[in-house]
Amino acid sequence: MLEKAKQLASQEFSRLSGREIKAEDCFVVWFSKTLQNWKALVSTNKITSSETCGDYAEITHNGDKKETYVDVYAKVSNRAIKD
Template sequence: MGSKEFLEKSKQVVVDYFNSHADKTDQKQITGDDVFVVWYCKTLQNHKALLSTNVSDGMYYEITNNGDKQETYVDAYKKWENFVVR
């Protein structure tokens, strides 16, 4: 799988996840245009990307493709807080 194919698949995974888990009362559905890549890396046959959406819900998604097993793993996270430690 190439980088472009992986990122397109990752965006679709986020769209499908969001649309199936969003609060139905919000009546909000997203498309691939609403998803953006925060970070991406390819090492050997493996890919990893962090993605988010333009929805202000604090969610971000970690998508990992294991090239040896041809499996894709998804972690969905909620950002609770951002603070400085000195």
């Protein structure tokens, strides 16, 4: 599951960035599995945050439908909120 998540993320990062991003260039930030479903949040250091193609992928596997969905995000904002 983790390797599949990194492979799918690398394929989408490569497609969107126009250059090769290998699965070994990706790392899993978070993973969860419940019954036949799972989700992984995957990122890479090969894409900078200034690039608009996105460097963070959400891989969601629907075990009932035997489908996996890949959503890619780019950071738009980061601000500190004081307590």
